[in-house]
Amino acid sequence: MALTIPDAETIKQAAERIDPYVHRTPVLRSAFFDKLTGVSLFFKCENFQKAGAFKSRGAMNASLSLENHELKAGVATHSSGNHAQALARAALLLGVKAYIVMPKTAPAAKVAAVKEYQGEITFCEPTLQAREETLKQVTDRTGATEIHPYNNYRVIAGQATTALEMTEQCPPLDYILCPVGGGGLLSGTALSAHYFSPQTKVIGCEPKGADDAFVSFNSKTFYPSISPQTVADGLLTSLGSLTFPIILKHVHDIAIVEESEIIQAMQWVWERMKIIIEPSAAVPLAVAISGKLDLQGKNVGIIFSGGNLDLKKLPWL
Amino acid sequence: MALTIPDAETIKQAAERIDPYVHRTPVLRSAFFDKLTGVSLFFKCENFQKAGAFKSRGAMNASLSLENHELKAGVATHSSGNHAQALARAALLLGVKAYIVMPKTAPAAKVAAVKEYQGEITFCEPTLQAREETLKQVTDRTGATEIHPYNNYRVIAGQATTALEMTEQCPPLDYILCPVGGGGLLSGTALSAHYFSPQTKVIGCEPKGADDAFVSFNSKTFYPSISPQTVADGLLTSLGSLTFPIILKHVHDIAIVEESEIIQAMQWVWERMKIIIEPSAAVPLAVAISGKLDLQGKNVGIIFSGGNLDLKKLPWL
Numbered sequence: 001m002a003l004t005i006p007d008a009e010t011i012k013q014a015a016e017r018i019d020p021y022v023h024r025t026p027v028l029r030s031a032f033f034d035k036l037t038g039v040s041l042f043f044k045c046e047n048f049q050k051a052g053a054f055k056s057r058g059a060m061n062a063s064l065s066l067e068n069h070e071l072k073a074g075v076a077t078h079s080s081g082n083h084a085q086a087l088a089r090a091a092l093l094l095g096v097k098a099y100i101v102m103p104k105t106a107p108a109a110k111v112a113a114v115k116e117y118q119g120e121i122t123f124c125e126p127t128l129q130a131r132e133e134t135l136k137q138v139t140d141r142t143g144a145t146e147i148h149p150y151n152n153y154r155v156i157a158g159q160a161t162t163a164l165e166m167t168e169q170c171p172p173l174d175y176i177l178c179p180v181g182g183g184g185l186l187s188g189t190a191l192s193a194h195y196f197s198p199q200t201k202v203i204g205c206e207p208k209g210a211d212d213a214f215v216s217f218n219s220k221t222f223y224p225s226i227s228p229q230t231v232a233d234g235l236l237t238s239l240g241s242l243t244f245p246i247i248l249k250h251v252h253d254i255a256i257v258e259e260s261e262i263i264q265a266m267q268w269v270w271e272r273m274k275i276i277i278e279p280s281a282a283v284p285l286a287v288a289i290s291g292k293l294d295l296q297g298k299n300v301g302i303i304f305s306g307g308n309l310d311l312k313k314l315p316w317l
Numbered sequence: 318m319a320l321t322i323p324d325a326e327t328i329k330q331a332a333e334r335i336d337p338y339v340h341r342t343p344v345l346r347s348a349f350f351d352k353l354t355g356v357s358l359f360f361k362c363e364n365f366q367k368a369g370a371f372k373s374r375g376a377m378n379a380s381l382s383l384e385n386h387e388l389k390a391g392v393a394t395h396s397s398g399n400h401a402q403a404l405a406r407a408a409l410l411l412g413v414k415a416y417i418v419m420p421k422t423a424p425a426a427k428v429a430a431v432k433e434y435q436g437e438i439t440f441c442e443p444t445l446q447a448r449e450e451t452l453k454q455v456t457d458r459t460g461a462t463e464i465h466p467y468n469n470y471r472v473i474a475g476q477a478t479t480a481l482e483m484t485e486q487c488p489p490l491d492y493i494l495c496p497v498g499g500g501g502l503l504s505g506t507a508l509s510a511h512y513f514s515p516q517t518k519v520i521g522c523e524p525k526g527a528d529d530a531f532v533s534f535n536s537k538t539f540y541p542s543i544s545p546q547t548v549a550d551g552l553l554t555s556l557g558s559l560t561f562p563i564i565l566k567h568v569h570d571i572a573i574v575e576e577s578e579i580i581q582a583m584q585w586v587w588e589r590m591k592i593i594i595e596p597s598a599a600v601p602l603a604v605a606i607s608g609k610l611d612l613q614g615k616n617v618g619i620i621f622s623g624g625n626l627d628l629k630k631l632p633w634l
Contacts, residue, residue: 047591048591052591267628270593270628271628274364274365274369274592274593274594274624275591275592275593276587276591276592276593277591307591311584311587311588311631311633312633312634314628314631316628316629317629317634
């Protein structure tokens with residue numbers, strides 16, 4: 001595994017490496033939201049990304065960076081979310097196996113999504129300990145390489161390509177607002193802004209019901225995510241040992257929003273932009289709408305991180 | 318009112334006239350649907366159109382085509398659907414009043430959408446007779462010009478600009494699949510194909526539960542839509558005296574699909590393309606998926622006609 005924080009060249013190489021396998025997603029505008037907020041908003045639509053989320057970037061970059069003999073034995077992770085789908089897809093494209101450890105309580109839709117990409121699922125008890133132990137058993141048995149969803153520099157370099165593209169697609173941005181769960185996207189975004197657009201301030205955006213990054217950032221001390229309660233199911237995880245230091249060094253601030261603000265922002269995006277984003281993806285826009293940051297008249301990039309959710313369970317129903 | 322069927326020049330003029338007021342909507346592709354159908358599909362995304370549907374084109378063209386003294390007195394229609402919103406928006410942009418007659422049973426969401434564009438609503442009993450009589454009273458009182466949702470050549474010329482753009486945005490198309498309700502979009506599409514892409518066959522696509530166009534087309538005799546039952550609420554209306562002859566002359570065929578096929582197509586679009594289309598907009602894709610037409614290996618344009626619906630009442634819930 002790459003042992004150092006990705007530098008500018010590493011991120012550019014990641015962008016080249018994954019280019020044949022991922023979308024260069026569009027940046028959309030919205031007259032409605034510009035008027036609502038008084039801000040010039042630029043929406044980077046990773047909801048249109050392959051497998052429906054930015055996670056395809058990191059999973060692809062990490063898989064493609066393995067040595068041939070490593071890659072042959074396959075890749076593995078414990079996840080029930082977008083990273084599991086993204087990793088299964090990466091493995092399928094590269095002709096190797098993806099071993100995915102999932103809690104046996106995982107929703108049928110998420111199991112089906114991994115199976116669609118021919119991921120080999122091992123079910124376990126729904127505890128972190130069971131997931132980690134089961135993953136260890138799987139990697140011991142198969143020799144597959146674990147690709148962590150965020151605590152992996154190659155994954156971070158892959159996620160960083162999102163903001164790299166934004167610097168090419170948008171006018172100079174004063175801010176980028178980015179959701180934060182484990183911090184893979186946020187740390188990658190902060191690195192890309194630092195290298196490629198140093199005047200851009202990066203703000204992590206987090207649900208108040210899962211504010212471990214907010215607390216950790218402000219106290220400069222790692223606090224894990226304990227019993228998080230939020231509709232933004234992609235943002236439940238704790239920061240990682242690799243992501244937290246990057247965030248501390250390069251992120252300008254972390255802002256939190258209420259559940260009702262997240263749901264309202266998401267519903268407005270569906271109604272006004274006619275595009276589907278998942279709850280986690282609505283968090284940065286909710287921050288922009290909340291007025292908690294002084295963004296008036298600024299150019300602000302918003303990362304719509306993904307568009308995967310159960311269409312039968314919408315948060316406003 | 319323009320008294321003759323729009324010719325090529327008239328449609329080009331309509332495109333120029335409305336250009337500052339409407340979006341040139343994108344044409345999207347989908348690897349998933351291409352694979353599913355064996356067809357090269359080109360999706361014209363009028364769900365991203367201003368006010369959420371192609372109706373903005375016809376309403377804008379008709380309003381802009383009025384003489385100054387006519388325009389000053391405002392525009393009027395009886396509608397509770399996308400045309401009402403589109404006409405209210407057109408009037409607002411042109412600084413005149415839009416008088417909208419709506420049944421008092423209209424959903425709150427549709428009333429709110431018209432009010433957002435400052436349309437002046439007159440409520441009436443929920444019968445066609447009451448709607449027509451109330452509209453007559455309103456136009457007598459105000460001097461406003463009625464803009465019919467589809468039985469109006471300027472509206473038809475406006476809707477025809479959708480397919481005109483497709484001929485510029487897509488490779489040569491073998492087919493265009495287009496929903497049919499009153500026939501404004503379908504007749505405009507057929508005219509544009511005839512003038513600008515004569516090798517393109519235009520297929521009207523209709524729910525089996527509202528198959529008046531199918532019956533009328535095949536019998537060459539006008540049959541009204543009586544007690545239509547379909548989730549595609551934009552396709553409940555009967556063909557018009559102006560649209561039906563154009564459809565008879567220039568449309569290649571009309572295809573019908575079941576409700577379940579419409580809902581499945583719509584849900585797949587939401588899941589796979591991450592964009593929001595309304596049920597009526599899913600009908601042409603449902604036809605392509607059904608295999609009822611021999612489209613294998615062809616280039617086929619699909620018009621996603623709109624994206625307005627109540628997000629609390631999804632057809633798969």
